[in-house]
Amino acid sequence: MIKLDNVYKSFGSNHVLRGVDLEIPRGESMVVIGGSGTGKSVTLKSVLGLVTPDSGTITLDGEDVTKAERDAFLARFGMLFQGGALFDSLTIWENVAFRLLRGSLKRPKAEAREIAIEKLRRVGLKPEVADQFPSELSGGMQKRVGLARAIAAEPEIIFFDEPTTGLDPIMSGVINELIREIVVEMGATAMTITHDMTSVRAIADKVAMLHEGVIQWTGPVSEMDTCGDPYVEQFIHGRAEGPIEAVR
Template sequence: MTIPRIQLAGLAKRFGSRQVLAGVDLAVMPGESLVIIGGSGTGKSVTLKIILGLIAPDSGSIKVDGHEVVGLKGAALDAHRARFGMLFQGGALFDSLPVWRNVSFALEGSAASRRAAAIDNLARVGLGPEVADLKPSELSGGMQKRVALARAIAPRPPIIFFDEPTAGLDPITAAVINDLIRELATQLKITALTITHDMHSVRTVADRVAMLHGGVIIWQGPLASLDGCDNPYVRQFITGSAHGPIQMPGAR
């Protein structure tokens, strides 16, 4: 029996009077691309931060390759985080560093070897070596996102998190980024966990989909079963309907 790469059990987190996660149970298998969908404020980003050890859960278990990681500290926590790559929603590039230093930020070795590795990873996301010495401010939003993706894959982590990877991009650029994520996940045999509102992203990058609502996973299944799902919350979300059980804050 294959051990899940990531397994969450009973994961709970409260901020003040607000219960964000109320018992999340979810498994991500090795090499799988899982996408978590759900409305704003449902706890998708909080879930990623808890897995990374940036926020402590109130209760519950997180296992990575069968090993409990809740409560790790010091060197053990650093080693845990080193297993993950991250594509942040805003790219989070260092404005003062040239592109090649951004991409090779987590790599070791001489400047020459790190620059060569950066250029190799830039090529994987469709950017030429002429980009290496530019500053992020000299790039378009789509190019910045590609650089951020190159940085995420550069250390060859076994797991990569994608936080709203197409946020702020035009539809054509978003489609390019989605295709890159799918292609790289397959080529590098990584385990990918993506959170997004973008149904085009879901349909491009997901092997399996899970919906987070009310602090719990209310539905999960393979991408192929998404359109035929009869869960009213999922139906409303994937169709973008204003009418259904999901109500906007302040709505009556």
């Protein structure tokens, strides 16, 4: 469904992507792992068309993402942002229904609110939360709201940017389970970027290891521990010694 072919992207002298090749089949959950600054977020933004590659191609169902009609293209995606990225001045239901209140996906206000409350229920939040503001919720609850917003418009593709950042281990486990359940339930294609190995094992069908702007290894999550790739082994076991140099 999503294909990156020899993608390069630099920002001045900073060569971030150096020939990324990656395929994400329809209905599968791909998790991209790698350390900070390895190009994970730039890869995600490139797929969304927010960053234009210097060379190489990125296609969605065979169509070049840089040439797609933007509204129709972006309507196919849902996104859970790393920091939640909720709008402080909007109520919870307005945050969840943000895309349903404007643009090509616009619904009547009452219908949008009803959908938002249903999605809040899906992520384990009670209807009375709907009229509260983000500042009144805990970090874990805010993350659930972000997940509800990501699925509100029934997207075909969902991106998760470090979905468990800032959460305690128990809440991280809850969010991972919710993500897995929802992706399977919706039949969505998912792309997650993370360095949390617990999330990887809970969410992934396939894993791709990104380091120094290239995919070092990709394969089923079941083969990750025995793949023999030195980059993957050092990363998943958190070893200081190996081909990945720690920034000191």
